[in-house]
Structure formats: structure tokens, C-alpha cells
Amino acid sequence: MNITVWSGRGSLSERAPLGVFARLRPWFGILPFAVFVGAFLLWPSFSVFRSALQPVEGSTKPAMLEAISGQYLSSILFSMRMSAITATLGMVIGTLVAIAVVSLDRMKGLRNLMVGYSAVAANLGGIPLAFAFVASLGMQGLYTKMLSVIGINLTDMGFKISDFSGIVIVYLYFQIPLMTLVMLPAVDGLKSTLREAASNLGATSRQYWKNIGIPLLTPSLLGGFLLLFANAFSAYATAYALSSRGSQLVSVQIRFYLQGNTITGKSNLGYALAAWMIIVMIIAMSGYLGLRRVSERWRR
Amino acid sequence: MKLNNSWAKILLLIVGAFYTLPMLAMARFSFQKVPVIKLGWSTLLKNWTIGPMIDAVTSARFLEAGWLSLRLAILSVLLSLLILVPTTVYVHVRFMRARAFVELLSILPFVVPPIALVVGISSAMRSTIPSFLSSPFSLVPFYVVIALPFSFRSLDVGLSSIDLKTLVEASRSLGAGWMRTVSSVILPNIKAGVVSASFLTFAVVLGEYTIASLLLKFTLPAYLAEAQGNNPQGTFTVGLLLIVVSALLLGVMNRITRGKSQVVSTIGI
Amino acid sequence: MKTQQQVLKFSGARKSYGDVVALAGFDLEIAKGELVTLLGPSGCGKTTALRIAAGFEQPDSGTVELNGLDITNQPAHKRDMGMVFQNYSLFPHMNVTENVGFGLKVRGVEPAEREMLATAAIDRVRLNGLGNRYPHQLSGGQQQRVALARALVFEPQVLLLDEPLSALDAKVRADLRDEIRLLQSEVGVATIFVTHDQDEALSISDRICVMRDGHVQQIGTPRDVYLHPANAFVARFVGAMNEIEINVSATSIASIGEEQLDLNVNNAEGPHAKMLLRPDAISICQRGDQNSLNATVIGQHFSGSTTMVRLRLDHHDTVVSALLVSRAVNVVVGEGVGVLLNTHEAIIERGND
Numbered sequence: 001m002n003i004t005v006w007s008g009r010g011s012l013s014e015r016a017p018l019g020v021f022a023r024l025r026p027w028f029g030i031l032p033f034a035v036f037v038g039a040f041l042l043w044p045s046f047s048v049f050r051s052a053l054q055p056v057e058g059s060t061k062p063a064m065l066e067a068i069s070g071q072y073l074s075s076i077l078f079s080m081r082m083s084a085i086t087a088t089l090g091m092v093i094g095t096l097v098a099i100a101v102v103s104l105d106r107m108k109g110l111r112n113l114m115v116g117y118s119a120v121a122a123n124l125g126g127i128p129l130a131f132a133f134v135a136s137l138g139m140q141g142l143y144t145k146m147l148s149v150i151g152i153n154l155t156d157m158g159f160k161i162s163d164f165s166g167i168v169i170v171y172l173y174f175q176i177p178l179m180t181l182v183m184l185p186a187v188d189g190l191k192s193t194l195r196e197a198a199s200n201l202g203a204t205s206r207q208y209w210k211n212i213g214i215p216l217l218t219p220s221l222l223g224g225f226l227l228l229f230a231n232a233f234s235a236y237a238t239a240y241a242l243s244s245r246g247s248q249l250v251s252v253q254i255r256f257y258l259q260g261n262t263i264t265g266k267s268n269l270g271y272a273l274a275a276w277m278i279i280v281m282i283i284a285m286s287g288y289l290g291l292r293r294v295s296e297r298w299r300r
Numbered sequence: 301m302k303l304n305n306s307w308a309k310i311l312l313l314i315v316g317a318f319y320t321l322p323m324l325a326m327a328r329f330s331f332q333k334v335p336v337i338k339l340g341w342s343t344l345l346k347n348w349t350i351g352p353m354i355d356a357v358t359s360a361r362f363l364e365a366g367w368l369s370l371r372l373a374i375l376s377v378l379l380s381l382l383i384l385v386p387t388t389v390y391v392h393v394r395f396m397r398a399r400a401f402v403e404l405l406s407i408l409p410f411v412v413p414p415i416a417l418v419v420g421i422s423s424a425m426r427s428t429i430p431s432f433l434s435s436p437f438s439l440v441p442f443y444v445v446i447a448l449p450f451s452f453r454s455l456d457v458g459l460s461s462i463d464l465k466t467l468v469e470a471s472r473s474l475g476a477g478w479m480r481t482v483s484s485v486i487l488p489n490i491k492a493g494v495v496s497a498s499f500l501t502f503a504v505v506l507g508e509y510t511i512a513s514l515l516l517k518f519t520l521p522a523y524l525a526e527a528q529g530n531n532p533q534g535t536f537t538v539g540l541l542l543i544v545v546s547a548l549l550l551g552v553m554n555r556i557t558r559g560k561s562q563v564v565s566t567i568g569i
Numbered sequence: 570m571k572t573q574q575q576v577l578k579f580s581g582a583r584k585s586y587g588d589v590v591a592l593a594g595f596d597l598e599i600a601k602g603e604l605v606t607l608l609g610p611s612g613c614g615k616t617t618a619l620r621i622a623a624g625f626e627q628p629d630s631g632t633v634e635l636n637g638l639d640i641t642n643q644p645a646h647k648r649d650m651g652m653v654f655q656n657y658s659l660f661p662h663m664n665v666t667e668n669v670g671f672g673l674k675v676r677g678v679e680p681a682e683r684e685m686l687a688t689a690a691i692d693r694v695r696l697n698g699l700g701n702r703y704p705h706q707l708s709g710g711q712q713q714r715v716a717l718a719r720a721l722v723f724e725p726q727v728l729l730l731d732e733p734l735s736a737l738d739a740k741v742r743a744d745l746r747d748e749i750r751l752l753q754s755e756v757g758v759a760t761i762f763v764t765h766d767q768d769e770a771l772s773i774s775d776r777i778c779v780m781r782d783g784h785v786q787q788i789g790t791p792r793d794v795y796l797h798p799a800n801a802f803v804a805r806f807v808g809a810m811n812e813i814e815i816n817v818s819a820t821s822i823a824s825i826g827e828e829q830l831d832l833n834v835n836n837a838e839g840p841h842a843k844m845l846l847r848p849d850a851i852s853i854c855q856r857g858d859q860n861s862l863n864a865t866v867i868g869q870h871f872s873g874s875t876t877m878v879r880l881r882l883d884h885h886d887t888v889v890s891a892l893l894v895s896r897a898v899n900v901v902v903g904e905g906v907g908v909l910l911n912t913h914e915a916i917i918e919r920g921n922d
Contacts, residue, residue, distance in 0.1 A: 026394065026395045026397075026398070027395075027398065029387070029390040029391075029394065029395060029398075030387055030390065030391065030395070030398055030401075030402055032383060032386075032387065033383055033384070033387040033402065033405070034405065036383055036441070036444075036445075037405045037408065037445065037448070039441075040441045040442055040444075040445045041408060041409060041412060041417070041445045042408075043420075043424050044412075044417055044420030044421045044423070044424045044425070045412050045416070045417070045420050046420075046424075047420045047421075047423040047424035048416055048419060048420040048423065050423075051423050093315070096311055097311065097312065097315055099308075100307075100308035100309075100311045100312050101308075101312070103304075103305065103308045104305065104308050104309065104312070110312075114312075115554070116550075116551055116554045117319065119550050119554060119566035119567075120546065120547045120550045120551065120566075121319060122566065122567055123503065123504075123507075123546070123550070123566065123567075124507075124543065124546070125507070126507055126508075126509045126521060127509055127521050127524045127525060127539060128326075128507070128521075128524070128539035128540070128542050128543050129322075131326055131524070131528070131535075131536050131539040132322035132323055132325065132326040132539070132543075133322055135322070135325040135326045135328070135329040135536065136321060136322045136325035136326070140335070140336045140337075141325065141336065142324075142325040142328055142329065142336060142339075143321065143325060144336075145336045145337070145339060172318075173318070173319070173322070176315065176318075177319075178567060181566070181567055182567075189661075191658075193654055193656060193658045194658055194660065196623075196625055196645070196652075196654070196658070197652070197654060197658035197659075197660075198646075198660075198671070199624075199625075199644075199645040199646045200623055200624075200645055200646070200648075200650060200651070200652040200720075200729075201646075201651075201671050201672035201675060201719070201720075201723075202646050202647075202672055202675040202676055202723075203646055203671075203675045204646055204675075207675050211660075211671070211674075211675075212660055212662075215662050216660075216661065216662055227567075227569070230410070233413070234413030234414070234415070234416075235413075236413065236414060236415040236509075236510045237509040237510050237521070240509075241509075241525065251413065251415045254415050254416070254419060255415065255514065258419055258422070270419060271419060271423065274413075274415065274416035274419050274420070275416075277413055277415070277416050278411060278412055278413070278416050281410070281411040281412070281413060282411045285407075285410055285411050288569075289407075289569075297661075297703075297705055298661035298662055298705065299661070
């Protein structure tokens with residue numbers, strides 16, 4: 001039998017000192033992957049920015065600056081408002097759900113059920129979700145009818161599933177489970193022994209929360225908020241399906257500007273909005289990742 | 301961290317209701333041919349039928365969209381694995397220093413919302429390689445990109461959770477070459493990761509609407525948008541079907557990874 | 570010892586969880602400066618007793634007194650005690666100085682003074698200069714020292730240690746064990762130490778309280794408990810024990826197989842009794858010496874100054890271990906020798922008939 005001799009630079013054994021080219025060689029292994037991501041993600045993204053930096057027809061300002069002025073700014077702010085509201089509500093409710101699940105840890109299988117379900121629900125969205133809510137709370141919705149039977153007439157109250165509050169409710173369907181998944185490890189980390197240690201050292205309940213509980217949860221709370229914000233901000237399909245006309249969300253507006261781009265001549269504005277979307281996402285996601293690193297360090 | 305048990309149970313019941321009620325309403329609409337206005341105690345059990353569903357799933361448009369979605373999903377899974385398995389194995393076995401960089405690349409898709417990506421795709425490729433975009437299969441690489449955070453993470457977690465260094469050293473010291481080591485030792489041990497990556501990618505592709513619709517490809521979600529006018533009930537059943545299939549995929553995946561204590565983050569990050 | 574001030578006193582403390590009796594009628598007094606170890610296997614009640622002292626559990630009946638005051642129903646955060654946990658329980662988001670100073674902070678000590686006291690405590694546990702580090706940057710042993718400093722900095726009445734060494738490596742464990750004892754006696758605080766490791770208990774305690782299934786088996790100094798165990802359980806749990814089956818006649822003659830020994834113990838009449846004997850109560854002599862048993866050497870385990878010699882008794886299928894000073898050992902494996910049992914120190918466990 002031949003025993004293969006152990007060899008090779010960059011393998012699990014020790015490496016000898018290398019020259020420049022040899023030092024670069026290992027990177028060739030990930031080249032296919034990098035090229036793939038470059039071609040199908042980075043190239044289109046750069047293209048967005050390239051068009052966004054060009055002026056809109058009939059103007060000298062780059063489209064990106066135009067996009068944040070006057071009337072165009074409103075759709076960005078509208079999306080941000082919508083995202084912030086669903087993120088806040090999702091953060092609060094999702095955290096409470098996580099706390100509830102951890103409190104009931106004696107109930108066998110409950111946690112697995114919640115995690116499993118949250119995993120599905122967090123990824124749900126788009127048209128099927130819109131359908132489900134139209135069937136529930138739309139004009140001809142099942143629960144609209146049921147509520148009117150007991151005296152709560154949604155239509156008279158001016159509620160429409162395609163309105164702001166309707167979209168918020170639909171978004172919560174995936175925002176809450178997403179926050180639950182983010183917060184479960186954080187709430188776990190609030191082990192009872194920390195509470196006992198604090199108590200033994202003399203801390204009252206309030207002192208515990210102020211000095212230990214809330215500070216420990218804060219990075220995950222903030223990080224979760226940012227993640228939910230980013231998630232809502234980038235959503236398109238659900239909003240589009242709920243109210244294809246007149247929606248002020250940035251994602252849907254982009255489509256409007258680019259649909260008849262040869263006619264309106266404002267296509268660069270669409271690219272500009274897309275570029276701003278990307279920038280907002282970069283900020284939000286970096287914040288989330290940074291905060292997540294802090295909380296993971298604390299959980300050893 | 302404890303909440304009063306009763307409050308906890310009440311909260312979970314309310315949230316549980318919020319999660320299930322819409323689906324129930326959707327099912328009722330799909331399978332009961334009674335308009336909401338006429339719905340009452342007397343009509344509650346009348347006219348349940350799978351007629352509209354049959355119409356929908358046998359319709360030419362559905363079959364066309366379903367067939368395309370299926371092929372796109374399978375191809376996306378294959379392309380994902382083709383690119384990611386060698387890359388992740390290579391990184392873990394020979395080049396851990398690059399792991400952070402590769403991980404960064406894998407979460408970049410998160411910062412580019414699909415709507416932004418698709419307009420970028422149009423702008424970049426329509427002029428340079430128009431013929432590429434005209435094929436419906438042009439969606440495949442973009443779907444791989446969108447699913448990247450999920451699929452990379454699955455494989456990464458799978459590789460991290462086995463004692464790769466020791467396995468490789470054992471295999472090599474027993475005389476196996478690299479190819480043999482990879483195929484007989486490494487791959488069988490990351491089955492759970494591969495399965496998770498595949499299921500997640502599959503689920504992502506089935507549900508993706510934004511890119512498909514703006515690039516004018518007729519996938520299942522696009523079918524949903526189109527068909528809701530003429531056969532709302534049937535279309536809703538297809539929507540329900542999509543939800544059920546995704547749920548099954550994620551549920552099975554959860555089962556598999558839990559057994560191997562390789563918990564994959566289903567949010568990809 | 571009785572003249573010393575009694576700091577902590579348990580009187581008849583009882584705790585049950587459903588049908589399971591975790592602690593049955595627990596009585597114990599701990600003096601100022603004294604280190605008492607609660608020793609026993611899992612489920613013996615030692616942790617329950619500690620948690621009752623800390624205030625994390627309430628006894629079903631019985632009382633706990635601190636310096637004469639009944640604190641049975643006093644909430645945990647009002648008791649003036651410092652506790653060290655098995656898994657350190659350091660606050661991950663605070664650095665070492667902030668962790669140590671936390672007890673002072675909730676007692677209203679000003680930041681400047683807090684910092685000074687905390688730094689002094691940190692120096693005392695030999696972690697000088699590490700005040701700015703965070704728990705995740707420290708080793709297990711270092712974290713436990715921070716926990717110790719944190720528990721002692723505000724000069725509590727009682728120090729409670731819940732298996733503080735169980736999560737540490739062997740070498741770290743031994744070092745820290747001695748440091749804890751040193752610190753504890755310097756500070757002079759009444760201490761309860763909970764462990765299942767009898768080596769730890771024997772080496773650092775003023776007194777040991779051996780427990781089993783919620784009941785106290787024996788309370789005494791390490792020497793007492795080792796040399797004069799109150800019953801067979803304590804004898805077996807603390808230190809190694811040889812077990813030899815014997816039959817005892819009415820006249821206190823013990824028969825081991827066919828050989829007979831003059832047993833100086835009463836009350837043990839009956840067949841199938843067990844004689845428990847420490848390895849250091851067995852010595853080797855020539856075959857045929859008076860009152861000796863014939864045996865064959867089957868192994869030796871050299872540990873430096875002492876050697877454990879294993880012998881099989883010829884006329885009885887029993888293996889015993891004799892702990893001898895290495896210099897005195899001059900037998901080889903396979904050799905036939907005589908074995909002398911110091912039956913004065915034996916514990917006879919009655920057979921179950």
C-alpha cells in the first residue's frame with residue numbers, strides 16, 4: 001500500500017515562507033466564486049450607481065441628488081416611515097414572543113414549534129401573503145365580514161388592506177417571526193444565574209433590569225430593529241401586490257419610473273432611488289452586523 | 301428571564317392566531333364557493349369544492365409557469381452547489397484565512413434589494429449582452445445570488461461543525477488522495493448542510509417575484525399575479541400550495557439540521 | 570469553637586419538591602471565619618441548603634438565622650452575603666472593575682471609592698492590571714477569581730461557594746482551591762463551600778458536613794470524618810475503602826472465608842457482614858504471623874512517597890489495597906505474604922438478611 005506523503009503549501013500542515021506570487025496563489029481557489037458574485041451582483045449594482053449619477057433629462061444635477069429633493073424625497077421618507085413603524089412594532093412584539101417562549105421552556109416542543117414556524121413565516125412574503133390578507137381583511141375578507149357581524153365595521157372606519165395601516169399589518173406577519181428568531185438567543189443569554197448573581201450582590205429587580213437585563217438585550221434589540229427596517233425597506237412584491245397603483249413606497253416607485261422609461265425620460269431617477277435604497281441597506285445591515293458581533297461576544 | 305406564565309401563554313395564543321388565521325381565510329376563499337356577503341351559519345358548510353383548484357392547476361398558464369419555476373429551482377440548486385461546495389470545502393480545508401472575505405461576499409446580496417438588482421441587471425446587460433436576458437434561464441444565476449446568504453451559511457455551518465482538520469489528517473495518513481478524501485470523507489459528512497442549502501435555495505426560487513416579473517419571465521408568482529383576475533379562487537389555491545410547499549421544505553430542513561445539531565439560520569444572517 | 574460567634578444558623582430547614590425530599594431537617598451552625606463544606610453526591614441536598622441560605626429558595630419549614638436574626642423570609646438581595654457560582658456568572662457587558670464594583674454600586678458607594686475598593690479586591694486575587702478586561706477575554710480560572718473578588722469586596726457576613734471549582738481544569742482547580750482558602754481565612758468570613766469532590770473538602774475545610782438524600786450523615790472536622798466515619802456511607806464516600814465480606818460469630822470472632830480473626834467490634838453478629846478498612850490500616854508482614862491473613866501480591870501502584878499495593882487474599886476471593894510508605898515496600902508481584910488488618914479502625918456494615 002502506498003502511503004501518500006503529506007505535502008503542500010497552504011494545506012493543514014506548516015507553510016514555508018512564500019514569495020509574492022505564491023502568496024497570491026491560494027486566492028485563485030475562490031476566484032470562481034468571486035467572479036460569479038462580481039458578474040451577477042456587483043456589475044448590476046455598479047450599473048445602478050452609474051446611471052444614478054447621471055443627470056435626469058432636462059437637468060444638470062446628478063439624478064441621485066435630484067432624488068432626494070422636493071417631491072421625490074417624499075417616497076423615500078414614506079418608505080422609511082413605513083419601515084420604521086413595522087420595525088418598531090415587530091421589535092416589540094417579536095421580543096415579547098421570544099421572552100414568552102423562553103419563559104415557557106418547561107413546555108416540551110413549544111420552542112421547536114415556534115422556531116420552526118418562525119423560520120417559515122419570516123421568509124414568507126410576496127404575492128401569496130398578500131392574497132392571504134386580502135382574503136382575511138380585504139373588502140370581501142372573511143374577518144372583515146366576521147367583525148362587522150359583531151359590530152366592528154372596518155370599511156366604515158376607513159380601513160383598507162391596501163392602505164398604510166393595512167400594509168403595516170401584512171408586513172408584521174414576517175417581521176414578528178424575524179425578530180423572534182433574532183431575540184431568542186439574546187433572551188437565552190439572560191440566564192437565571194445572572195439574575196441570581198445580581199440579586200445576591202444586592203440588586204433589586206429594577207436595578208437588575210437597569211444595569212444588566214436591558215444593557216444585555218440592547219444590542220440585539222437595536223440590531224433586530226435595523227434588520228427589520230432593512231427587511232421592510234427592501235420589500236417589493238408584497239406592497240406591489242396589495243396596491244399596484246399609487247403606492248408611495250420606493251420599491252414600487254422605482255418600477256414606475258422605469259416602466260415606460262423611454263417615454264418619461266426620467267429613468268435615471270428610478271436608478272437614483274435604487275441607488276439610495278442600496279445605501280440605506282448598507283447602513284442598516286452594517287449596523288445590524290456590528291451589533292450582532294457585540295452580543296455574540298458576550299455570549300462567549 | 302421570566303414572564304408570568306399565564307401572560308406568556310395568552311401572548312403566544314394571540315400571536316399564533318395571527319399567524320394561522322390569514323391562511324385559514326385563504327383556504328376558505330379558495331375552497332368554498334360562497335361569497336363572503338352570503339356567508340352565515342346556514343351557508344357555512346355549503347359549496348365546498350375543489351373545482352376552481354382543478355381548473356387552475358390544469359390550466360395551460362399554470363402548467364407553463366409551474367414547469368418554468370420547477371426547472372429554474374432545480375437549476376438554481378445545482379448551480380449553487382456547483383459553485384459553493386467546492387468553494388466552501390476549499391476554504392475550510394486549505395484557506396481559512398479567506399473565510400471572512402467569502403462570508404462577506406455571501407451576505408452582500410442582502411444590501412441589494414431585488415428591485416434594485418433587477419433594474420441594475422437591465423441597465424448593465426440589456427445593452428451589452430441582450431441575448432442573455434431574453435432566455436428565461438437567465439434568472440438562474442441571479443437566483444443563486446439571492447439565495448447566497450442562505451446557501452453559503454448552510455454549507456459553512458455544516459463544515460464548521462465537523463472536526464474537518466482531524467478527519468482530513470486521518471484520511472490522508474491512511475493513504476487517501478485529495479479527491480478521495482473530499483468525496484469519501486468530507487462530502488458525506490456535510491450532507492445536512494448540502495440539503496439545507498438546496499432546500500433553502502429551492503424555496504427562495506419558488507417564491508421570487510420581483511426579478512421574474514420585471515424581466516418578464518413567467519414563473520409561478522407571475523402566474524399568481526396574472527391569473528387572479530379570471531380565476532381568483534383557483535389562483536388562491538395555487539398561492540396556498542406555494543406556501544405549503546415552502547413550509548414543508550423549511551420544516552423538513554429544520555428536522556434534518558436539528559438532528560445533526562447543525563442549526564442553520566433560516567434568515568441567512 | 571463554641572465560644573466563637575455563630576454567624577449563620579440553620580434550624581430544622583426542610584424542603585421538598587412534590588414527593589422528593591430535597592432537604593430533611595437541616596441543622597448547622599457556622600462560626601465567624603469558619604469554612605464549612607457541604608459534601609455529598611448529586612441530589613444530596615447540599616445545593617438546596619446553600620440556596621436556602623442565599624435566599625433563592627424558601628424552606629417549607631424551619632429557619633435560617635443570620636447573627637441571631639431570622640432571615641428565613643428575607644429576600645435574597647437584602648441578605649448581606651456574597652456568592653460564587655459554578656459557571657462564574659460574571660456580567661458579560663461589564664469589565665472586571667465594573668463587575669467587582671457592582672455590589673458596591675447597588676449599595677450606593679460613590680464611583681471614586683468604588684473604583685478604589687474594586688481595584689484593591691482585584692489585586693488581592695492576583696489579577697492586577699486586568700481591570701479593563703471583559704469576561705470573554707479571561708480564562709476560567711481568572712473569571713472565577715473575579716467572581717471571588719466581586720463577592721468579597723463589600724465585606725459580606727457570609728461567603729457562599731457553589732461548586733466553584735467544578736468547571737475548571739485540574740491544575741487550575743488545585744491552585745484556586747488553596748487561594749480560596751487563603752483568602753477566606755485572611756478575610757475571616759463565615760463560609761459555606763458546596764462540592765461533591767471529597768479531596769477538596771478534606772483539604773480546605775474547618776468542618777465537613779456529609780450529606781445524602783437530603784439527610785446529614787455526619788458533621789465533623791476532616792480528620793474526624795476520615796478516621797471515624799459515622800456510617801458506611803461516609804466511610805465509602807470520603808477517602809478510599811477496602812471492603813471484605815465476613816461472618817461474625819456470637820463471640821465476636823470474624824471469619825473471613827476459612828480464616829479467623831479476633832474482631833474487636835461488638836454488635837455485628839450475623840453472616841454476610843462487610844468490614845470496611847482504610848488502605849492505610851492494612852500492613853504487610855510475613856506469612857504465618859499472628860493474626861495475619863495469607864495473601865498474594867497482584868500489583869503495585871507507585872505514586873512517589875506512597876505506594877498502593879494490591880493483594881488477593883488466598884482463602885477468600887477478595888482484593889484489598891494497602892497504602893504503604895514507598896520506602897517500606899519490598900515485595901514483588903506474585904509473592905506470597907501476610908496481611909495485617911488493623912481492625913480497631915474497621916467499620917462493620919451489617920449484612921442484609
